Amino acid sequence: xxxxxxxxxxxxxxxxxxxxxxxxxxxxxxxxxxxxxxxxxxxxxxxxxxxxxxxxxxxxxxxxxxxxxxxxxxxxxxxxxxxxxxxxxxxxxxxxxxxxxxxxxxxxxxxxxxxxxxxxxxxxxxxxxxxxxxxxxxxxxxxxxxxxxxxxxxxxxxxxxxxxxxxxxxxxxxxxxxxxxxxxxxxxxxxxxxxxxxxxxxxxxxxxxxxxxxxxxxxxxxxxxxxxxxxxxxxxxxxxxxxxxxxxxxxxxxxxxxxxxxxxxxxxxxxxxxxxxxxxxxxxxxxxxxxxxxxxxxxxxxxxxxxxxxxxxxxxxxxxxxxxxxxxxxxxxxxxxxxxxxxxxxxxxxxxxxxxxxxxxxxxxxxxxxxxxxxx
Amino acid sequence: xxxxxxxxxxxxxxxxxxxxxxxxxxxxxxxxxxxxxxxxxxxxxxxxxxxxxxxxxxxxxxxxxxxxxxxxxxx
Numbered sequence: 001x002x003x004x005x006x007x008x009x010x011x012x013x014x015x016x017x018x019x020x021x022x023x024x025x026x027x028x029x030x031x032x033x034x035x036x037x038x039x040x041x042x043x044x045x046x047x048x049x050x051x052x053x054x055x056x057x058x059x060x061x062x063x064x065x066x067x068x069x070x071x072x073x074x075x076x077x078x079x080x081x082x083x084x085x086x087x088x089x090x091x092x093x094x095x096x097x098x099x100x101x102x103x104x105x106x107x108x109x110x111x112x113x114x115x116x117x118x119x120x121x122x123x124x125x126x127x128x129x130x131x132x133x134x135x136x137x138x139x140x141x142x143x144x145x146x147x148x149x150x151x152x153x154x155x156x157x158x159x160x161x162x163x164x165x166x167x168x169x170x171x172x173x174x175x176x177x178x179x180x181x182x183x184x185x186x187x188x189x190x191x192x193x194x195x196x197x198x199x200x201x202x203x204x205x206x207x208x209x210x211x212x213x214x215x216x217x218x219x220x221x222x223x224x225x226x227x228x229x230x231x232x233x234x235x236x237x238x239x240x241x242x243x244x245x246x247x248x249x250x251x252x253x254x255x256x257x258x259x260x261x262x263x264x265x266x267x268x269x270x271x272x273x274x275x276x277x278x279x280x281x282x283x284x285x286x287x288x289x290x291x292x293x294x295x296x297x298x299x300x301x302x303x304x305x306x307x308x309x310x311x312x313x314x315x316x317x318x319x320x321x322x323x324x325x326x327x328x329x330x331x332x333x334x335x336x337x338x339x340x341x342x343x344x345x346x347x348x349x350x351x352x353x354x355x356x357x358x359x360x361x362x363x364x365x366x367x368x369x370x371x372x373x374x375x376x
Numbered sequence: 377x378x379x380x381x382x383x384x385x386x387x388x389x390x391x392x393x394x395x396x397x398x399x400x401x402x403x404x405x406x407x408x409x410x411x412x413x414x415x416x417x418x419x420x421x422x423x424x425x426x427x428x429x430x431x432x433x434x435x436x437x438x439x440x441x442x443x444x445x446x447x448x449x450x451x
Contacts, residue, residue: 040451128451151448153383158448178429179447183420194384196450227429229382229445240443242429315417316410320403342418 004028005098010052023217024052028098030216033057033120035108035136037084039071039201040126040150040208046074047209048124049092053216055100056092059116060084061107070198108132110260113139122215124148124208130182131264137162137175138252142259146215149175150208155197155233157204161211161222172224173244180251181349182264200232250352275344277358279366282331285358292330296343297364301335305367315339322350333360333367377440379405385446388415403433405442421446 002025004010010024032053034041037060048056064072064079064087072084079087085103093101108116113135117123123145125136133151140147140163147162162174207228214220229238253259263274277285285291293310296318313321315334330347332340337359344359351357360366379394386392399405402423410417423430424443436442 036451038451126451128449130447130449133449150451152450153446153448156383156448178422179420181420183447183449194450201451227445231382238427238443240424240427240429240445243431245431320407 001025002029004052006052006096009096013051018219019217023219026217027052027213028054030122031055031057031120032122032124032212032216033059033117034124034126035059035132036126036128037072037074037088038062038068038126038128039152039196039198040205041084041124042072042074042088043202043205044124044126044150044209044212045088045092046095047206048212049095049099051209051213052096053099053213055102057102057104057116057120058085058088059104059106059108060088061105071196071201073202108135110135110262110264114143114256114259117143117145120145122146122148122212124150124212126150126205126208133175134182134252135262135264138259138262141171141174141176141252142254142256144171147174148208148211148215150201150204152196152201152204154194155200155231157200157207157230157232158227159204159207159211159223159230160227161215161224164215164222164224171244173242174248176248176251177244178227178242180248181345197232200230203230203232250354275341275348275357275359276337276361277331278361282358282360282366285329285331289329292326292328294325294330294332294343296332296334296339303364305333305364307367315343318343318346319350322347327351327355329356329358331358331360334363336365337361337363377436377438377442379442379444381444382421383446383448385416385419385421385444388413388419397438399436401433401435402430402442405436409444419446 004024013019014021014024030053032048034045037058062084064075064082064084066080069075074088074091083105085105089101089103104116117139123140125133125147127133137147146164149160149162151158164172211223214222225242227240253262293308295310295312296315298314332343334340340359344357348357377396381389381392399408421444424445425434425440
């Protein structure tokens with residue numbers, strides 16, 4: 001039997017009922033990837049290394065900055081400007097000199113993601129943006145790897161364990177069972193806009209480490225098909241159940257080439273561009289295929305559009321009237337292109353990524369300012 | 377029924393908890409909320425009833441405990 005390296009360091013957890021030497025050996029043999037070495041990543045990395053996880057991967061493309069220090073407790077003032085993975089690697093190596101650390105000083109994206117996560121038993125999502133969160137989720141679903149989710153906003157946090165292989169060979173629910181499609185830019189403020197209490201990611205990141213250790217050692221109940229929310233201001237925990245549905249598959253790539261072709265940045269950060277279609281491209285599209293044109297302005301708004309065959313569904317009624325729209329290419333327009341963007345998002349969420357959904361840039365103005373053919 | 381508002385959605389409702397009566401199901405509730413607080417139309421959130429995330433629509437009663445939950449990006 002393989003020996004436990006540095007046994008004395010782990011004595012206090014080895015004596016725990018159900019943990020034992022076998023639990024410690026499982027940790028020593030485990031390979032855990034922590035994506036993001038920020039507010040969540042720092043405590044997660046510290047506790048995973050301290051617990052004796054044998055191989056830890058760290059992915060982060062950032063350098064330490066002064067505004068990180070109130071919550072990213074692995075770093076000090078002297079580290080400002082240094083790559084986070086470099087400082088974090090040194091810190092966790094001193095917690096477990098027998099462990100192996102793989103440091104990736106890069107920004108993870110859809111092209112390098114599958115290579116990076118390959119070979120790890122479990123991934124911990126400590127990232128700070130929706131593009132990476134959805135990408136990691138989809139990659140882990142593709143590869144059958146469990147993903148420990150943690151996220152924070154202001155005084156509140158969320159934790160869950162996604163995509164755990166069950167005894168019957170199926171998998172537990174994942175991010176897209178909770179939130180099928182990413183929010184677009186501006187729909188959810190991030191920490192730099194909304195702020196975050198420094199201690200909060202400390203609590204949530206530590207819970208992620210705890211769930212990871214429980215999954216590796218097989219003790220206790222995981223936050224599987226459950227989302228735990230924590231409100232630091234009012235000391236409230238809440239556990240919400242959710243269910244995995246096969247129908248969420250329409251929202252994520254189902255094979256690797258499709259994954260590599262998915263532009264997650266575009267679907268989130270600058271997500272508007274994914275739906276926006278220029279007047280010229282709209283005309284081209286209309287020549288190539290049958291396009292449903294949908295006006296989402298209120299019924300009293302002028303000018304009316306007479307040139308094109310179209311239907312009128314005010315934005316407020318769109319959700320209840322989605323069933324009247326065919327699941328084929330559609331272009332929404334409004335007065336200026338803002339409401340139609342919301343309409344495109346709603347329709348895309350409903351119909352999934354197989355249906356082409358667009359929002360006409362500049363709205364009705366496109367039709368008014370475009371030159372008309374005058375027949376004599 | 378009581379409705380708890382999570383995260384930055386509270387900026388829109390102006391309060392962390394609401395009491396609403398006479399709403400039959402979660403689809404109607406979403407319409408009602410989006411009418412009362414139009415900015416909610418542009419926010420992503422799920423509705424949970426009695427600690428269960430709702431896909432589609434389920435019936436509500438006066439004792440239903442509802443939560444509006446947005447995703448968080450921060451880390």
